[in-house]
Amino acid sequence: MSSITEPRQTWKLAAGLLVVFYALVTLLPLLWIISTGFKTPSDSIAYPPKILFEPTFEGYVNLFTTQTRQSEEFLANNPPTNWYEQLVHDKGMVIAGPSRYGERFFNSLIIGFGSTFLSVFLGTLAAYAFSRYRVPLKDDLLFFILSTRMMPPIAVAIPIFLMFRSLGLSDTHAGMILLYTAVNLSLAVWLLKGFIDEIPLEYEEAALIDGYTRFQAFRKVVLPQATTGIASTAIFCLIFSWNEYAFAVLLTSGSAQTAPPFIPTIIGVGGQDWPAVAAGATLFLVPVMVFTILLRKHLLRGITFGAVRK
Amino acid sequence: MAEVQLQNVCKSFGSITAVDQMSLTIDQGDFVVLLGPTGAGKTTTLRLISGLERPDQGRVLIDGRDVTSEIPARRDVAMVFQQYSLYPHMTVRENLAFPLRSPLFSFSDEVIQDRIQNIAEILQISHKLDNRTTALSGGEMQRVSIGRALVRNPAIYLMDEPLSSLDAKLRADLRIELKRIQVELNATLLYVTHDQIEAMTMASKVGVLESGKLVQVGSPRAIYEDPVSLYVSGRLGLPRINTVPAYLFPNSPAGATTIGLRPEHIEQGQGEPARVIRLEHLGDQTQLYLDFKDHTIITLTDIRSTLRPDDTVYIQPRNPLYFDVTGHRVR
Numbered sequence: 001m002s003s004i005t006e007p008r009q010t011w012k013l014a015a016g017l018l019v020v021f022y023a024l025v026t027l028l029p030l031l032w033i034i035s036t037g038f039k040t041p042s043d044s045i046a047y048p049p050k051i052l053f054e055p056t057f058e059g060y061v062n063l064f065t066t067q068t069r070q071s072e073e074f075l076a077n078n079p080p081t082n083w084y085e086q087l088v089h090d091k092g093m094v095i096a097g098p099s100r101y102g103e104r105f106f107n108s109l110i111i112g113f114g115s116t117f118l119s120v121f122l123g124t125l126a127a128y129a130f131s132r133y134r135v136p137l138k139d140d141l142l143f144f145i146l147s148t149r150m151m152p153p154i155a156v157a158i159p160i161f162l163m164f165r166s167l168g169l170s171d172t173h174a175g176m177i178l179l180y181t182a183v184n185l186s187l188a189v190w191l192l193k194g195f196i197d198e199i200p201l202e203y204e205e206a207a208l209i210d211g212y213t214r215f216q217a218f219r220k221v222v223l224p225q226a227t228t229g230i231a232s233t234a235i236f237c238l239i240f241s242w243n244e245y246a247f248a249v250l251l252t253s254g255s256a257q258t259a260p261p262f263i264p265t266i267i268g269v270g271g272q273d274w275p276a277v278a279a280g281a282t283l284f285l286v287p288v289m290v291f292t293i294l295l296r297k298h299l300l301r302g303i304t305f306g307a308v309r310k
Numbered sequence: 311m312a313e314v315q316l317q318n319v320c321k322s323f324g325s326i327t328a329v330d331q332m333s334l335t336i337d338q339g340d341f342v343v344l345l346g347p348t349g350a351g352k353t354t355t356l357r358l359i360s361g362l363e364r365p366d367q368g369r370v371l372i373d374g375r376d377v378t379s380e381i382p383a384r385r386d387v388a389m390v391f392q393q394y395s396l397y398p399h400m401t402v403r404e405n406l407a408f409p410l411r412s413p414l415f416s417f418s419d420e421v422i423q424d425r426i427q428n429i430a431e432i433l434q435i436s437h438k439l440d441n442r443t444t445a446l447s448g449g450e451m452q453r454v455s456i457g458r459a460l461v462r463n464p465a466i467y468l469m470d471e472p473l474s475s476l477d478a479k480l481r482a483d484l485r486i487e488l489k490r491i492q493v494e495l496n497a498t499l500l501y502v503t504h505d506q507i508e509a510m511t512m513a514s515k516v517g518v519l520e521s522g523k524l525v526q527v528g529s530p531r532a533i534y535e536d537p538v539s540l541y542v543s544g545r546l547g548l549p550r551i552n553t554v555p556a557y558l559f560p561n562s563p564a565g566a567t568t569i570g571l572r573p574e575h576i577e578q579g580q581g582e583p584a585r586v587i588r589l590e591h592l593g594d595q596t597q598l599y600l601d602f603k604d605h606t607i608i609t610l611t612d613i614r615s616t617l618r619p620d621d622t623v624y625i626q627p628r629n630p631l632y633f634d635v636t637g638h639r640v641r
Contacts, residue, residue, distance in 0.1 A: 202391055202393050202395035203395055203397060203398075205382075205391070205395070206389070206391060206395045208361075208362065208383060209360050209361075209362070209382045209383075209387060209389045210383075210388075210412055210458070211409055211412030211413065212383060212412050212413070213381065213383060216412075224399040225399055
């Protein structure tokens with residue numbers, strides 16, 4: 001008995017160690033970013049890197065505020081009223097106001113989730129039509145949709161820049177949502193078509209006979225079974241539009257600027273504030289992670305297995 | 311409940327004619343069984359009545375109303391698919407409630423639960439009501455599928471080989487149950503199968519399909535005893551009807567080229583000699599394989615028969631069925 005289980009346990013241990021090692025290697029940059037966010041500027045550039053250090057919120061305070069240097073006298077007359085003012089005060093500065101990070105982050109949320117919703121919504125309808133109806137030139141249309149992804153989107157940056165300028169879409173939320181939706185839509189249609197193709201037609205036919213219209217059957221029978229596809233498509237779309245940098249740099253500068261082009265500018269003028277940049281990057285990771293975790297249960301496949309005899 | 315009529319209905323898919331000039335009237339309370347091999351157009355007929363397919367030609371009438379261009383929901387039909395097709399994201403109870411919650415009806419929750427309970431008891435699935443459909447066995451799935459049709463009281467029930475995937479015992483039980491329910495509700499039912507026992511035991515009328523054409527409609531007895539063609543004669547009867555050239559026996563009528571011999575058409579003990587090939591004891595019957603002038607004939611014999619291979623048996627036809635060269639009946 002033991003002679004059978006022993007090698008197995010050794011293998012299990014080896015496999016486990018391998019996984020842990022792999023996880024460490026891939027997570028190292030992430031740990032680096034997160035820890036740098038809690039370091040002081042001098043700790044952040046220390047060599048050799050400090051693994052153990054005294055954490056501080058200085059980076060986060062710098063991220064969310066703009067500060068000005070003040071005279072000793074001014075500082076003495078305006079004592080800090082809370083912990084973050086104290087933190088700034090100790091450096092001989094006062095908080096002049098909020099930074100633009102919050103706004104940029106909010107822009108990212110609106111544009112990222114807005115374009116994700118639109119891509120998935122339009123993609124689901126289009127995929128259903130391509131999957132179920134006799135569409136003239138179906139294969140050509142599908143190929144055309146796919147072909148829009150055959151070059152890097154940035155290749156058409158100049159025409160898009162000119163179009164956006166003449167249409168007044170530059171630096172607007174609507175413009176960016178539209179652009180990211182256009183880029184994501186082809187992926188959404190193809191991914192979702194694959195998922196909807198796998199849902200047997202019998203369910204809809206049963207629903208049609210059970211007294212429902214085509215659209216009601218779609219909503220009550222097809223959509224609930226397509227949640228896996230919809231969730232994974234949504235995650236892909238969000239990751240693209242959330243991380244997109246090139247178009248954001250090109251087309252946004254003020255009111256609709258997203259976080260990716262903004263984060264590098266946090267580094268500031270005079271003095272390199274790496275902890276603030278790291279703090280900005282750390283917070284930037286959170287929405288996609290939360291979104292993925294929330295949709296995780298829908299990603300589990302297999303709920304439809306066995307209900308239709310193949 | 312109502313009468314359903316097909317009038318000269320045609321349907322083809324590409325170059326394949328699935329249903330050809332079909333006219334059929336299903337009266338209120340009828341249990342009509344469509345019989346035919348795979349590809350004869352049985353399922354297409356059901357789909358044409360349900361509205362899942364539109365006919366290329368002809369009309370479909372339900373209760374005198376022309377529904378040819380109406381969507382399935384408006385036709386007031388219920389259908390049991392050959393595939394189980396239970397909604398996998400719902401429980402058994404939700405599946406059974408689904409037709410009752412459709413926009414066609416506005417039943418109160420109480421009525422819905424009442425009906426579900428009632429049907430679940432008949433189909434013996436009460437203890438499974440809150441299970442996910444994916445956790446059911448094949449037989450249970452199919453019973454839920456039948457239940458989803460039975461909760462309603464539609465103009466007609468359409469059933470596409472509903473019992474074909476079940477094991478023998480369950481099939482026998484449900485066959486009797488289905489017939490009982492149909493009689494009790496005085497339901498109109500169109501049932502597709504290629505199982506002749508189902509056809510014989512449940513049908514009030516049998517329709518035989520041959521490549522999309524309805525070749526004969528009648529009571530199971532009439533189809534069995536008085537088939538219009540060789541094809542129809544082969545659809546019912548176990549062991550299958552024997553077909554041998556007419557010249558093997560004397561006294562065939564003019565024009566007859568083929569004789570159809572069911573076991574009851576073969577008189578043993580008189581006539582011409584045939585050699586015993588083998589006997590198959592099936593318990594309730596014993597099938598006798600005979601070699602008659604180089605043609606194999608299968609008939610029945612006494613279950614305690616002591617015949618052995620190479621024994622000789624004398625046989626002669628008794629009121630057999632005669633068919634002409636095109637397979638039509640010669641009377």
